[in-house]
Amino acid sequence: MRTKPKPTRLDRVFARLDREPERPAHISVPTTSRHRIVLLGATLAFYAAIVWAIVITSWLVRLDWQVMFFRPYQQWAEIHAFVDYYVVLGQRGPTAVMVAAWLGWRSWRQHTLRPLLALGVSLLLLNVTVGAAKIGMGRLGPHYATTVGSNEMWLGGDIFPSGHTANAVVTWGILAYLASTPRARRWLSALSAVTSLGVGLSTVYLGTHWLSDVLLGWAAGLLILLALPWFEPLIARSEAWIFDLRDRWRERRTGVVTVPAAPVEAPVLLKPCPVGAEDEAAAREAATAARSPRTTLHPPVYLAPGPHTARAERTPVTPVGSRRPPHTDRVARGAPQTARPLTGG
Template sequence: MRTNRKLTRLDRVFARLDREPERPAHIDVPKMSRHRVVLFAATLAFYGAIVWAVVITSWLVRLDWQVMFFRPYQQWSEIHAFVDYYVVLGQRGPTAVMVAAWLGWRSWRQHTLRPLLALGVSLLLLNITVGAAKIGMGRLGPHYATSIGSNEMWLGGDIFPSGHTANAVVTWGILAYLASTPRARRWLSALSAVTSLGVGLSTVYLGTHWLSDVLLGWAAGLLILLALPWFEPLIARAETGIFDLRDRWRERRADAVAAPPAGSVTAPVLLKPLSAPADDEVAACEAAPAARPARAIVHPPVYLAPGPHTARADRMPVTPAGSRRPPHPDRSTRGAAPTARPLTGG
């Protein structure tokens, strides 16, 4: 009796993916619209305001110290284990590997390198901008603060802005940036914003960052996502160059396979034309026929019976001993001296 196997949810997901076209007819590439330019300018102004508020040791710095003295990790110690795992969503190594794996599969399915190249460009911009700001401002973290109420700027630290928050904004926000439909872009944008703010608040809970570090890190990551359309022409040229390089490499490989190896080509052999033999050569051949090489006689192969071969003298007789002829008294043995026959008659 044959029964149909019940499809699982994973089977239905793969069946739906197989029905999708391998190469999408149209890939929506975000452009630097007026709305995006306004958002970029507003975020840049917010970034500058946060930096200025910390530099002049304003109310934002006092709020940082109040949150630090509150010690959230002691007030809500029951969620400490969860926060330790949740903050990993902002670490650059694990998140970059997870997002790169997903975008790599998408690039392979859509036959385009744009998702991976966009991720690479965004991470490069993140390392340059956030790293330069960290080193340039040199702010110390809450655990290393020296003077109560100070902004702890230019003292050799590297926590302003928050790298975890900026990395969470860029890494998870790139999924929303590369979404193929407006609905998916809206949902992924909201999800990445909540995730990045959660990562930033987790660092404040653990006491590794000031609250102003988180606000500046969120603004730094958002600036990179808003500026990505300016780098789309560069991404398109890089993709075209990589595909051209791949095509040239394939052509060279095909030519190398089709061409014969260098050692197989031999020098041409010059054949001497046939000519009639001279008279002296004919006379020499007739005078000395024995000098001609004798034709070798080829004997057919000898097939021996299986088993060890013994000499003829060592073989056992296959017949009874003695002669098989009946005895004749009047005959003598071969090789013996003949006996005298009796004379009869007269």
């Protein structure tokens, strides 16, 4: 007795995704609208203004030093324990795991890989852009500052912009970006903005970041979310490539070739032919049929031509004459019989 192999967990996941291989129609993909482009330009200008204010050691640097000397962690020591836990909402590892778990469940329910791919692209952009800015500007944090009143730039630090703030903006803002309805997108946008701003102020409270670091980190994370629609074609191609790779792997494993469905031909609209042009139209149809021959399906020979009618609608027909086959040696009833010839002697 031959038994079928028991499907693995990965097979069940693929079977779940195969139930609806296309994205649901009610989920809209954000586009590069005019409003988004204007907001992107304004955020980029704000980013450049913060950097320029720190480079020239403006009033923003003096504000950073005043907040540092104020020592908020000593002024409000009773909330120190809560802030230590709250700042975890900006750490990349824990937040990425939590958001990836939620988006993985959404991918399972919606039968698409777009949520997880969008999260991966946003985190990749975050690491590249914020990491490059940190290394390029090399600003020291409050705990490692060397000269009072200086901007502490290009001294080998990695504090500017705030990674906690930028990570909170991206990881929690991606939930608003992938929301299914406009109302959910508005509520999640406000919630992610408040959460990320609270994470940034928590780092200022703990003395690990300057106030200007938080402002720049908030702008850096917002730039990534605003620029994410430009990467939607890449996300769609990556999703199609992953599904194609899955199909080829399954074919090699099971030996069953997946044949794509044949495309449905568009219906041919027949236009009325003017009087006097029947011969020309017939010639064109014959030339078209010669170029692209098609198989014509004929009805079976046992079917009668014409429209089909029900048995109750048919007119009863009574046969005329006898139903028996004719015989030459049989005489009909009532006919005079002829004398048989006598034989014998």
